[in-house]
Amino acid sequence: MNLENQPCTRAPREWGLDPLFWTSAKLFVGDLHAALPSSSASVFFVGNQHIVRGVEVVGIVVSVDTRSPKMTLYNVDDGTGVVLCVQFVAAEDQPSPALRQAYELGTTVRVEGRLTTFRGVRQVVIRTSTPVAPDQEALGWLERLALR
Amino acid sequence: MDLESGRPVFLEELVQQPAQSVGKTVRVAGTLHAYSPATDRAELVDGQYLLIVDTQLLGVRQYHVGQTYQLIGTIAGVAAGELKPPADLFDDAQYSLDIVLSARVVKAVDGLDMAVYRKAVHAVRQFLESG
Numbered sequence: 001m002n003l004e005n006q007p008c009t010r011a012p013r014e015w016g017l018d019p020l021f022w023t024s025a026k027l028f029v030g031d032l033h034a035a036l037p038s039s040s041a042s043v044f045f046v047g048n049q050h051i052v053r054g055v056e057v058v059g060i061v062v063s064v065d066t067r068s069p070k071m072t073l074y075n076v077d078d079g080t081g082v083v084l085c086v087q088f089v090a091a092e093d094q095p096s097p098a099l100r101q102a103y104e105l106g107t108t109v110r111v112e113g114r115l116t117t118f119r120g121v122r123q124v125v126i127r128t129s130t131p132v133a134p135d136q137e138a139l140g141w142l143e144r145l146a147l148r
Numbered sequence: 149m150d151l152e153s154g155r156p157v158f159l160e161e162l163v164q165q166p167a168q169s170v171g172k173t174v175r176v177a178g179t180l181h182a183y184s185p186a187t188d189r190a191e192l193v194d195g196q197y198l199l200i201v202d203t204q205l206l207g208v209r210q211y212h213v214g215q216t217y218q219l220i221g222t223i224a225g226v227a228a229g230e231l232k233p234p235a236d237l238f239d240d241a242q243y244s245l246d247i248v249l250s251a252r253v254v255k256a257v258d259g260l261d262m263a264v265y266r267k268a269v270h271a272v273r274q275f276l277e278s279g
Contacts, residue, residue: 080276106253135259135265138260
């Protein structure tokens with residue numbers, strides 16, 4: 001992706017001065033994979049020295065993995081890439097798989113969460129996820145283009 | 149699991165240049181023109197362009213002819229003579245018997261504004277190519 005990512009030259013104690021540090025940045029999945037890592041495992045650099053912790057992606061669920069009792073793994077495809085999204089299951093829901101309502105394949109979802117790298121793989125730890133209408137995905141693409 | 153992203157494409161791009169699409173993972177949208185559960189074959193239409201879809205990987209589900217669907221899958225090359233031409237063709241229909249979409253994800257998207265969708269795809273594509 002052509003954000004021309006540059007690492008931030010400011011000291012970590014000044015990272016909070018960047019507004020994107022405190023928000024969920026609306027990015028393409030391709031941007032998530034291209035983001036530069038920092039000295040912190042959950043902080044990344046995008047664009048002109050911007051600092052990102054939280055992200056929001058909109059895309060289609062292309063795989064669902066509910067084998068683990070503690071988490072549900074989704075792969076979300078927005079047309080620019082595929083990213084792994086991890087939803088940790090609440091302790092009270094773990095013994096009852098029926099309570100875990102995973103999204104179906106093909107569901108268009110808006111996922112908001114924390115961007116991390118685990119075992120070399122970029123992933124989003126889901127804070128909130130919402131199924132949305134298919135029109136919202138096209139709107140999401142246009143939003144992300146406008147925000148660049 | 150390494151999944152390849154489905155690049156949004158239009159049916160006319162696949163039908164007019166089938167050889168260039170073989171092996172690529174794509175995302176298409178169109179109206180269901182025909183479906184045969186016996187052969188796991190669906191026909192997707194967008195305007196005058198028709199694409200043949202292999203629905204074997206999609207499992208058992210109900211399809212409604214005339215409904216709009218979005219599919220993600222891989223374009224597979226087909227040997228000459230393997231595919232039967234579509235039946236009940238409309239006037240000026242254009243299709244290719246050299247490729248078939250092996251779909252792995254399907255979503256009913258009735259109500260999707262195709263005009264806005266096309267513009268959005270073109271805008272994203274223009275941006276990605278300018279990088």
